[in-house]
Amino acid sequence: MRLAEPRDLYYLCVVAVSALGGRLPSPARDGLGRALGRLAYHLSRTKRRLVERNVATAFGPGERVDVVHTAFFDFWREMISWSERLPREGIPIVGLEHLRGALDAGRGAILWESAGFGRRLQCKRALNAAGIAVHQIHGPNHLGGLLDEDRFRTRTRALVRRFFDGRERRFVADIVDLPASDSLAFTRDLLARLARNAVLCSTGDGRVGQRLVPLPFLGRTTLFASGMVNLAKLAGASLLPVFCVFGNDGRLRVVVEAPLRIDRGPDREQELRSVLQQYASLLEAYIRRWPELYRNWHLLGEFLDDREERAA
Amino acid sequence: MSSVENRLKHLLVSRLRVDPAILAASDGDTCLLGQGIGLDSVEALALAIAIEEEFDIEVDDADLTAALFETIGSVAAYVRRRLGQAC
Numbered sequence: 001m002r003l004a005e006p007r008d009l010y011y012l013c014v015v016a017v018s019a020l021g022g023r024l025p026s027p028a029r030d031g032l033g034r035a036l037g038r039l040a041y042h043l044s045r046t047k048r049r050l051v052e053r054n055v056a057t058a059f060g061p062g063e064r065v066d067v068v069h070t071a072f073f074d075f076w077r078e079m080i081s082w083s084e085r086l087p088r089e090g091i092p093i094v095g096l097e098h099l100r101g102a103l104d105a106g107r108g109a110i111l112w113e114s115a116g117f118g119r120r121l122q123c124k125r126a127l128n129a130a131g132i133a134v135h136q137i138h139g140p141n142h143l144g145g146l147l148d149e150d151r152f153r154t155r156t157r158a159l160v161r162r163f164f165d166g167r168e169r170r171f172v173a174d175i176v177d178l179p180a181s182d183s184l185a186f187t188r189d190l191l192a193r194l195a196r197n198a199v200l201c202s203t204g205d206g207r208v209g210q211r212l213v214p215l216p217f218l219g220r221t222t223l224f225a226s227g228m229v230n231l232a233k234l235a236g237a238s239l240l241p242v243f244c245v246f247g248n249d250g251r252l253r254v255v256v257e258a259p260l261r262i263d264r265g266p267d268r269e270q271e272l273r274s275v276l277q278q279y280a281s282l283l284e285a286y287i288r289r290w291p292e293l294y295r296n297w298h299l300l301g302e303f304l305d306d307r308e309e310r311a312a
Numbered sequence: 313m314s315s316v317e318n319r320l321k322h323l324l325v326s327r328l329r330v331d332p333a334i335l336a337a338s339d340g341d342t343c344l345l346g347q348g349i350g351l352d353s354v355e356a357l358a359l360a361i362a363i364e365e366e367f368d369i370e371v372d373d374a375d376l377t378a379a380l381f382e383t384i385g386s387v388a389a390y391v392r393r394r395l396g397q398a399c
Binding site: 181182183184185186187188190191209210211225226227228230231234266267268269 | 328329330331345346350351352353354355356357358373374376377378379381
């Protein structure tokens with residue numbers, strides 16, 4: 001395994017910012033996030049253009065241009081949040097009864113978070129404080145809140161991953177790493193965990209899977225992996241979207257939504273699309289309400305060319 | 313098409329509710345995962361569980377790979393091999 005690739009220097013900078021920024025008082029953390037966001041906004045021209053284009057597609061030309069700036073800021077603020085302490089007053093959870101109800105059924109629950117929206121680690125912290133033991137699932141290219149875009153395997157990248165995993169491990173029961181190989185044995189492990197009434201947490205808009213379904217999303221077409229829907233069906237588990245956003249008072253709160261409806265009909269394809277579309281619509285509604293908390297504006301429509309997107 | 317492949321197709325329809333029209337147009341080389349039949353990793357597991365029950369064999373974790381579930385033909389060959397070992 002190689003020691004490092006050029007991009008690893010950027011990953012190490014993010015880790016350093018996260019580790020140091022988390023120790024700062026709250027106003028300084030915001031200031032640091034804002035300064036780095038402004039710098040990234042000016043340096044990352046390609047990303048900025050993609051964000052501008054996709055925000056204009058979602059909201060209309062000239063609308064919500066502020067989001068282009070805040071999306072950059074929020075990326076850095078999210079990175080810093082990996083190392084900050086839980087607010088003294090804790091993070092309230094709205095809809096915890098949905099999760100408790102799912103667990104009462106005894107067949108486990110799957111929490112569906114977004115890979116690029118809201119505060120992911122703070123969500124686990126809040127659930128942990130509420131006594132919920134989460135089994136976190138990560139894809140083979142997971143690097144905490146970062147996207148491992150070129151998927152090189154380097155020792156530096158393993159170190160970066162260990163940094164983020166170490167922070168997350170304090171608040172979750174276990175971390176399940178999906179294999180980089182073509183082994184599918186992990187599915188049996190996930191099924192066994194649900195049979196033990198575990199709470200799994202995975203990304204609903206992640207792009208790791210044997211099957212990706214294109215769906216309309218924020219005016220574009222985006223791919224959604226089907227695996228967790230079929231896992232919920234196979235295990236009889238509930239699939240609950242979860243979000244960690246700011247309330248009107250400016251404080252973070254976790255929202256556990258009601259379980260997605262899985263109607264068993266004669267058409268397997270329609271059933272799958274229906275569940276994925278429920279999630280996509282819900283996530284879109286959250287992003288439209290808090291567009292500044294979405295960090296993946298630049299990835300919308302990625303992996304599909306124009307013709308595929310129109311066909312979808 | 314062999315009886316093993318026909319029984320696999322029956323499992324795909326009865327247990328995984330794959331559209332019979334898609335299967336009717338398929339052969340041993342039709343892809344199971346992603347494009348083609350369109351199974352994902354969890355549905356591959358569901359098929360493995362169905363195979364274990366139908367053919368009274370065990371699909372080891374080490375065998376549970378995307379390569380095994382590449383096509384109907386590759387799964388059928390695996391089942392035939394395991395049945396041969398069991399005899």
